[in-house]
Each structure stands twice: as C-alpha cells, then as structure tokens.
Amino acid sequence: MGESLEFLRTLMNDPFGFLDIPVRQIITDIVNWIVANFRDFSRTYISPPVRGVMNGVQSALSAIPPGIFLIGIFLLGWWAASWRIAVFSIVSFALIGFMGVWDQMIITLSLVVTAVFFCVLFGLPLGILSSRSDRFYAVLRPVLDIMQTTPPFVYLVPAVMLFSIGNVPGLIATIIFAMPPVIRLTNLGIRQVNSEFIEAAVAFGSSRRQILWKVQFPLALPTIMAGLNQTIMLSLSMVVIAAIIGAGGLGLEVYAGLERLNIGQAFVGGIGIVLLAMVLDRVTQGLGEKAPGVRHKAD
C-alpha cells in the first residue's frame, strides 16, 4: 500500500524521470554522419557554383564606378516604379557611400543577389510542381515550414561543418531560410488563376505546357513577384546572422561593431542594411505592379 503510494508520488512530482529521449545525442550523431559522408560532396559540388555566382556578381557590381552605379539605380527606380522612388533610391545609396560603407554594401548586395538567384532557380520549379500536384505540395509543405521556422542560428553549425566558414555557408543558410516564399507564392499564384481562363485555354486546344506559360504563369506573375520581394527581404535579414560565420559586408560591420562595443560602427552597418532593404523593397514592388496581370486585372 505504502509502496504504491510512494510510486504515485514520484510519478506526479517527476513524471519525466522514467524516460530519457537522447535527442541531443541523436542529432549530434546524425549531423556527424552527414558531415562525415557529405562534407566532400558539398565542398566539391555545392560550394563551387555558389561561390562562383557570388564572385561573379560581386566582381560585376564592384566593377561599376559608384557614380555610374548611382545613376543606374536612379534609372532603375524610375523605370520600375516612379520618379519618387528613383529619387529615394539615389539618395539612399549616396548616403551609404557618404557613411563610408559602399564596399560593404556591394558585398551585401552580391550576397543577396546570389541568394535570390538560387532561391528563384530552385524555388520557381518547386512552386510550379507544387501547383500541379497536391501530393507533391503535401510533402513539401512541412519541409517549407521547417525551413522557415527553425531559427537560423540552429543550422549555422552544420552549415559551417559542411562548408567551413566564410560567405558560402552564410549563403547556404540564407538560401534555405529565404526560399520558401518563392515556392509558396508561385504555387499560390498559379492555383489562384481564375478557372475560366484555364477553360478558355483548354477549349482552344492548349497543351498543359502552353497553359502554364501562356496563361497561368503570366497571370500569377504579380503574386510570384510578391514572393520574390519577401525572399529578398528575408535574405537581407540573414546577412547579420551570416556574418557570425564569416560572411562579409554590412552584416559584418554590425557584428564587428557589437563585438567591440563600437555602437557607431554597428549603427552605420544597420542603417546601411535598412536603406538597402527599403530600396530593394520599393523597386521590386514596383516591378511586381508592372507585371501584366496586375495593371490589366479583369473586372
């Protein structure tokens, strides 16, 4: 009698003492296994293309004289959005230059452009596949949730173990974190295309591919552009975190400033990131509204 009472008391006070799930050990083992088996693979097949694109973008952007760059950014803002955005863009970029972080901004911009390039490269096809197969999307969806909600700090460690430190692991982490919106919104955009347009396309004998490229994709473009915009914003938000593992640019400025308790330096980097983010946001939003499906939306 007294014995079972004792048992009940222990159960109530410490129900978790009976079972120990060694998640820590399991994850460590898994990661170790992955690192041991895929390190060479990732360093031979994944790193070089990512680094190659990154270097290409960076040298292209650095090759542009800053003055020309400023004029270019003004024209881009004007073409994509409005003259207000154009003025805002040129002023923001000039401020970045005047603060003395132009070169860092170029690195950050290269990181973002590279990350977005890979996000679109993989995200667009995955989004299109998702829109055409409910089963595929059902499998992909939890993966996307994991990609988006896992705190990026958590997968910085395996990224470093696989890719060592520097820009590449930072980029890999950024790509994983920023890709889901492109996939989700491509899927959504295509699925949202009014069925009457699909029916009309079918009635005139369109093949599935023709329906996709002549009707669904153009009409989904505004939504896809919204996804692209989110992807750009997410990848910008990763640059500071990526700096922890050795990525350069404005993020490093912030991280280094924090480490040395140099508030001024950290803020310069932070302001640079904010300005870059706002310009990229306005310009891509402008592009999204230029997409044919928006301006001419059926009433």
Place this chain on the structure above:
Amino acid sequence: MIRAENLSKIFGSDPEAALPLLEQGKTKDEIRDETGQTVGVNNASFDIQPGEIFAIMGLSGCGKSTLIRCINRIIDPTAGKIFFKDPEQGEQDITDLNADQLRSLRRRHMSMVFQHFALFPHRTVLSNATYGLEIQGRSNDERRVRGQEVLEMVGLDQWAHAYPPELSGGMQQRVGLARALATDAEVLLMDEPFSALDPLIKVDMQQELKKIQRELQRTVLFITHDLDEAMRIGDHIAIMEEGRIVQIGSPEQILVNPRTDYVAKFVEHADPTGVITAGTIALPFESDAFEPSGERDGIRYSHHRDHPEIRYGRDRDGRLRGVTVEDREAPLKPLEQILDAAEGARATRLRDEIAITCPEGAVLRQVLRGRLHSTLPVIVTTADGRARGLIDDPELINGILEKRGYVAP
C-alpha cells in the same frame, strides 16, 4: 455536322451507379436521393446540320452548360456518343479521341465563346484574338494579318492594341467572338455569349452574329436561357429541362406546338409576331370555309362563306388570277412592295381595297404591317406560285393570342 446519341453526364463519386437508374427513367431528384449522384445531362440526342445555328434553351441548372462542354470534352460525358463530321476525315466519335486527337480537334475544328468572355487580361485584344493561332504554332506575320481580319469583321480593328479590361462588355464579347472565328473552326460553341450584356447591346450582337453567320456559314451551337434570343437566332431550338432535352424543333414548331406543359409555359410569353409564319396560320382555299362561286374564262372563283362579296379567282394550276369585291376588280400587290413603299410612314386609317399577296415564309409582323394598307384579307402564296390560303383578322388574332396555326377540323 454534330450528332449526339444518348449523351449523359453524371457528377459524383460513382457516376456509373446512377446510369441504370437513368435508363429506368428516374428523375434527377430520385437519383440524387438513391445514389447521391447528380445528373447533369440525361440521355440527350440531337443532330446539328452544317451551317445552322442550333440553340439550346433552358433555365439555369438544367444542364445546358454541361452539355455544350461535353461536345468539346472539357467535361467528359459519362455515357453516350458524339459524332463529328469533319469535311476531310469523315465522321469521328469525339468520345473515342485520345488527348492528342482531342487537342487537335479543339485547335482546328471547334472553338468556343464564353458567357463571361474569358479574355486573357494580360494580352492585347489582337493577341487575344489570335490565341488559337498561336497555339497552333502559326507565324507572327500570319497571326497579325488574320487577327486584323477578324477584328475588322467584328468592328474592333481600331482596338487591336488595347487590353480587354479597357473595353465595354459588348466589345469584350466581340473580341471573344473574333478569337473563336480566327481559327476557322467549322463549329462554334457559344455558352450564353450574350447573357452578360445589356439588353440593347444584346440585340445588336444577335444581329451581328446572324450577319457573320450568313457570311461564314459556321455551325453554331448556341446556349441561352432566353427564349426570345433562341427564337431570334436559332434555326432549331432544343429545350432542356432537368438534364433532358424535352423538345427539338424550329422556333415556329416549338411556339405553335409545345410538346410538354413545361415548354408550353415557356413559350406562353414569347413574342410570336417574329416567329409564326403566314403559311402556318393561313386558312387554306381547300378548306370547307370556302365555297365555289362560278367560273369565267377558265378561272374558277371561290369565296369565304362569311364574305360572299369577295371572290378569289384561281387558274387550273392554282395560281391567283384576280380578286373581285362586289364585282369590282381589286389590284394585286405583293406584300414586299407595300412594305417597301410604306417604310417609315405612319400607320394610316385610309385603307384601300388592295389584294395583298405574301409568301408562306413571311412572319406575322410583316403581315400585320401589310394589313394596315388594305381592307381585304392577305393572300398567301407558295414558293411555286400557287395561292394557298388567306389571312383575315381571325387568323391573325388566333396566331398572336393563342399561338396556334390553322388546324384542319
């Protein structure tokens, strides 16, 4: 051109289960209660002739939109066959085609016009009109030329570079029509094409469709919920109720001879003056309403027994040779001439004693107009020139109010 045999479409998880019930003649509601399946089309059979406008009329939910989509298999029928007679390849069964053959059928032989236009908002009017050609893989130049051609046909060549949302509803549907005409498909499927338009625009579009149809001689399957529209443009009309075709016939046949109470209720308020023809209501000279009244110079005279003063003279071939009123000769004049001469003039109380002749195919409206100019009955003649009968007030009033033609006692 298109022939459907016992076409049925059942929606639901197990359409086959409902088929035997359809054959037993159960109604839509009974089948839903017993099997949970919804009947879209129930055993529809019809035969559409090349070059005609075949109108399918019914209320919403009667299955007419499902039926038209079975023809190009945007919806796959559950049972039945659809034969399409292609001038080159002969007759083929559409329900037997595989995906490739089906696409080729839709590209070359059948095009479609939709109730809500379904124009692609991201394409210009021109590129909407040439969508079908683009799908066929025709060259840019060819598309531009043909696109301008069809846009001209519907009067929108000035708008080639506008976008659909910039156009009014009527204009948008003209683009829809141009898109359907551009591919030279022999068959045009039109799913309530004018239902979303304002009444005035609607009448314009109907006339325009008739005009284009006269020039191009396409075979048109036209869905509508508007009986007057069906009567105005259809060469034949099929009336649908709960998935079933309850009657097929010419507008006049349906108006004069509704087969079921349902059809009768429909046609009750239809305007007969543009549909019922003189031949249908004419009181035949051969009927016992007429009595002989002598013969002179080989011409036999007869008169209506209520009006012995008006005598109609016909020769041995049955041709009209003269009309006398109390022995005065009344001048003969074709209805067409009277109407042409009176065009634009106001109705008058001064009516002459003219014997107006009209062809069997003239509609009531024309006969009524003619009556304004004469106190005498209108004489109806056949295509080969024989005098067939006459139309007086009782025939006209009976035709308009009762929608009934002459019925031999």
